[in-house]
Amino acid sequence: MSEDWSTGWPAPGKLNLFLHVTGRRADGYHLLQTVFQPLSVGDTLDFLPLSSDEVRLEAPLPGVAPEQDLVVRAARHLKAGTGCGAGVAIRVHKCLPMGGGLGGGSSDAATTLVALDHLWDLRLGTDRLAAMGLALGADVPVFVRGWAAWAEGVGELLTPMDLAESWFLVIDPGVPVSTAALFSAPELTRNCPPITIADFLSGRGVNIFEPLARARYPELDRAMAWLEQAAGHARLTGTGACFFAEMPGPDDAGKLLDRLPAPWRGFVARGLNRSPLLDRRDRAEARNPGS
Structure with a gap:
């Protein structure tokens, strides 16, 4: 790989440790309460700055037009919002399943914003990047900020949290779940009574x-029934299709993963309070603080 590529920018997955709908705005957006926790497992992105203004995605995802890919949209949104004339080629190494409720697309977009803010020497700062990310998706700001967080509003009102960094077994049953269909379902409960952070920490949610x-x-x-029986509990993340169980440690999670029936897939991950994206950004800035 050329030394001009800036490699290994992490785009971690996330879990929703709970998810309530507390209302609906006049514009149709649902009001939420949730807790986001970054995971130690995720996608990885590489970036090659270009002197032209081209935004090029190497090896586009099957079935996703490059113009619709959140990575391309994030780079172009950053260019449009700053007047930056630089370009970039981007490689995405996918690990997280698409549409799994793990935030893979939003995390990829956030990593693109954070990495290009450094590589294009824009120096916008976290607050401006998070605001730009909200235009791409409600989950993008939490990935930009990079901390476990209590979230309200449409998911953009964030309060950092210090959570137990537990180990999880995450399972992907391989079924496509329509987020739009679940949000529009007439039987969806849209009036959950608001809870507090203290309520959540005491086990509610x-x-x-x-x-x-x-x-x-x-x-x-x-x-989910299999995991409930095997681990004693299971919970959906986001609107699915992935779900998870907290485990005593990585060995216990690995042993249960070995028993996972085909064709279901899964992985072991640790919940984090600080995203590895922040560490990668800090290393890049320490090596080259002036660019």
């Missing part, structure tokens, strides 16, 4: 989308 997803996707229901 569910994923309000879980009964809907399990009722509409039998394979997801079967996979």
Whole structure:
């Protein structure tokens, strides 16, 4: 690989440790309460700054037009918002399943914003990058900020949290779950009573989308039932299709992963309070603080 590539920019996944819908705005957006926790597992991105203004995605994802890819949209949004005339080629090494509720696309977009802010020497800072990220998706700001967080509003009102950095077994049953269909479902509970951070820390909070997803996707229901029996509990992340169980440690999670029936897939990850993206950014700035 050319030394001109800036490699190894992490785009970690996330878990929603609970997810409530507390209302709906006049514009149709749902009001949420949730806790985001970054994971030690995620995608990785490489960037090659270009002297032209081209934004080029190497090896586009199957079935996703480059113009619609959140990585390309993030780079172009950053260019448009700053008047930057530079360009970039981007390689995405996918690890997280698409549409799994792990935030892979949003995390990739956030990593693009953070990396290009450094590589293009824009120096916008976290607050401006997070604001720009909100235009790309409600989950993007939490990945830009890079901390475990309590979230409200449409997911953009964030309060950093210091959570237990537990180990999780995350399972992907391999079924496509439509976020739009779940949000528009007439049976969705949209008036969850608001809870506090203290309520959550004392054990309150569910994923309000879980009964809907399990009722509409039998394979997801079967996979969650297996994990409930094997681990004693399971919870959907986001609107699915992935779900997770907290485990005593990585060895226990690995042993249970070895028992996972085919064709379901999974991985072991640690929940984090600080995203590895922040560490990668800090290393890049320490090596080359003036560019």
